Amino acid sequence: MAGIWLDVLDEIARTCTTHGRGDLLQTVRQKRAQLLDPKLRVLVVGEPNQGKSQLINAIINAPACPVGDGRTTVLPTVVQHAEAAAAAVVQAPPASGRPMGTAGTPAATLVERTPLALDQVAAGVSGAVGRQPGGGPAYVEVGLPRAMLAAGLVLVDTPGTDQVAALGGAAEVAASTRADAVLLVSDSTRELSVAELDMLLHVTRSQPNVVVVQSKTDLVADWRAVAERNRQHLADAGVAAPLIPVSATLRLRAAATDDRGLNAESGFPALIARLQRDLTGKADHLARASVQAVARTVVEQLAAPLRAELATQDAEEQSGPISRLHAAQREVDELRRCSTRWQNTLADEMADLLSDIEYDLRDRTRQILRAVDEAFDTADPLVAWDTFAEWLERSLVEAAEANHEWLIQRCDWVARRVAANFDRYGYDVLPPWSMTMPADLGDRLPDLERPRIDRFTTGQKLFTGMKGSYGGMLMFGLATTLAGMPMINPVSVGIGALFGGKSIRDEGKQLLRRRQATVKTAIQRHVDEFFVRMVRDCRDAARQVQRMLRDHFTGLTEELQEAIVQSFRSAKQEADTDVALREQRQREIRLKMTRLAALYEQSQQLTGARSTPVLLEPRA
């Protein structure tokens, strides 16, 4: 019979190896050795002062473990068979990382044994003697010549605690995993406490064979009710442990007086029968249950990282190559958007710029013209022309320069505006260009030709004077003839001269006005010509700039696109490989899971009963 569970155990060990879990393998090996050992190690645990030591004494009918009122048991005590009564403190060397020898064959080379006199056992168990300061965890070994012990029973007494973490103390000898059965002792004066139930739940995880011993039934009358409620508590907590009420006092008394009835009353026969059944059945049903438990623990432990890996793989999808692919895709889209954006920006800005520049130039020339108008409303072109021409020339050049300056600034600004669209690509994208003021701006101006100006020549003046004086002289000559004066007399001549003078002045004014009008028209024409030429120049310049910017940024966009597409392509490739790899890994994991499930199934079949199935598949 031993063969089947041994095979399963070996299979479990192999699985541990393939999964590279040396720690689990260690446990499994230890368990194997322990199961092959015919001895039955019974661990006695419980809260302080529940009568654990007394229970052991009562089981073997000998005062093996010291019993006291306060905290008596400090070191775990191992009670086993010996030909003659003997005791020793066994202490592992300090900071020993290596596990001790398997049960029953302590590696004598590793541990330090200090023999104890029999009357010193109590002191030894309370940790007072035999222990080296600074040494590793120690325990006391008590050997007694008893039939029950000789049959292979080993009882391990532990220091009481209500902390799950402190269960069994520091010594490995008192670890519940190394025991074949665990007795949890709880006295009859109260029901199981929360701490005890926690402890039970903790122990049953690694150790299927747990018995709750309700001690001190002699103390209270209603121990049956307490036992009933305790069974209820166990059922509620889902702990499948039988409860055996006992009274160590009665048992010891029965042994002293050889009273069979009292012994039966103490409840011990049931407990001892249970232990003996475990002892004889160790190689069979106990071992199978153990293997089942081991399989359960191991499979759970092995499955946990696999499950976790499957779970994280979903998460990785968000962060791995796939996400890089998505990012690259987003980059491509972004670049496309960016290229439309900058083109629009450029066209809009350039149109704005042209209309602005034109308006500016027109504004400037209009101001010049207004000044010209004002000047020639009064000034005589004949006198002021030269000064004026010089001023006009200067004003126009200034206007042209200012306008051009602004054009340059605006162009620069437009270039920056467009370049701002490329900000996220992070490098300096301004074109390596700068517009400068053309040096020959002044020369490009049209020449101002002097308009033909009518001068009021002396002959003209004479002629006009004559024409004017003639009428006056004739008019007054005729009137004076009536007075008997000749036609030509001093009065008529004087009047004639007066009229002549007036005519000359009038004519002179008219001429001046005409001259002024002529000059204004000429200048207007000139300025118009200037304006047209300048506007054309500006347009040319702007168009040139636009073309240059377009070329520059198109080139840049293409460059960027190439880079981005490249990265997109590599990301895609990477993602594809990753998906393939992951799928492969998933298949591997599933395969491993299936194998684990098979192993678990196999172990389940060892005992007919199925325990709860292990959750192997990842949760949906």
Place this chain on the structure above:
Amino acid sequence: MTVGVRLDEAAWGLLHQAMDLYQHDGRAVGRLRRQVARLEQPLRIAVAGPWRAGKSTVLNALMGEEVAPVEGADGVFTWYEDGTSPRATAYPVGQPPQELTVVKSATGMRVDLGWRVGEVRDIVVRWPTRALRQVTLIDTPALAAVDEQGHAPVLDRVLRDSDAVLFLTRDGRDSDLRVLESARDSVVGQAAPVNVIMVLSRADEVGGGRIDGLLTARQLARRQHRDPRVGALAVNVVACSGAIGLAGRMLSESDFAALATLAGASRVELEAHLLSADRFVRGELPVHLDAEVRAGLLDRFGLFGIRLATTLVRGGFDTRVTLSAELIRRSGLTELRESMTRCFVDRRDTLKARSALAAVEALVRAEPVRGADGLVGAIEQILAGAHEFRELRLLVALRNARLGFDAELAAEARRLVGGDGVGLAARLGVEHEATVQRLWEVAADAQWRWRDRAEDPLLPLAQRRGAEVVVRSCEGMLAELAAGGR
């Protein structure tokens, strides 16, 4: 005994200072007002402990009647106050208080909790008994283990609502101590752990009910008290079997008669029947005793109690009164009450002041406002100057012979720090009508002698420290005399 401002006056001042600071916060002022009122009220002693530690039994034993627990009132604080007639009032959350019916029974009373449990947080029981003249006893719900944040909510409320605590534990195990330690994170809690007496309850169960169980329990208590970890948490450790104490206090003639009958049987025969509870109730006793009587005895005394009582009756305590007294003495109840009187009742002003300091500190921590730092400073100043706390600790140390003074010296030290009464004459051990001159001489003499001891490098540190406290007490007395007080 502090020169200058007394501790309770300092606490009163501190409370009013806090009230000024929090005058805009109605809730805080209400709390502080209640705290001020508490300075005038009887000392509040809570009986706290983990599940099934015997809280209600100890409470009944202290009151001498079967009053606790109020049936079905799990998770409820039950306040036992002195009153002219038995009355019980429940205080449900968010609803008006409700009178409960009190049924007086032969041995005490029973309260019908006509209320859905869970809504009620407090039940106040007024009960006319001498034990409640000076103190209010509080029965508390079981303390759960410390949670992840290191808090024990029930204990927090216990410490908030009471001035002193009887902390019941079966055996002073780690998890119980940890619960008690969790409450010590405040300045006041750390400076003066003088408000806790640890009680090893259910002392009768020590040693599986052996006849000398109570004695060993007492030894265990002493051992525990010497443990520095426990010493930092509790001012004293007492072993007390509530069940035996209660049985002793309520020993009726019929019980005594039954016990006497039992004791009449031969020892060997009886022993066989006292092996287990089952045997005692069902077996054929050598003497005639009704099954109900046996069950009643077992219920009240426990197996151990019956063993003890029969042994005592045989040993000469053969009247009801002497047996009752002996049971009470053996149960440790006398020691517990003595300890409560010395540590709590005699020092009630100190303890109430301490509660006030703790309350102000808790308030400042929970709702810090501008100027609250000043309050914390004031608390620390008061604590640093509070000689009362040190006297209290020394007193307990002396009683347990921890310091190693010889008997005569220990007695003198105890007297000087107020162990025999806190008046000047009582402290100095002189006749009541002594003149100021005489008092001064005695006090000065004591001060010099103890100063020598405090400065003697040959003495162990603990003794020198103790001597320093005595010197300080003497100085206080001299200052008081100088100020013209008596």
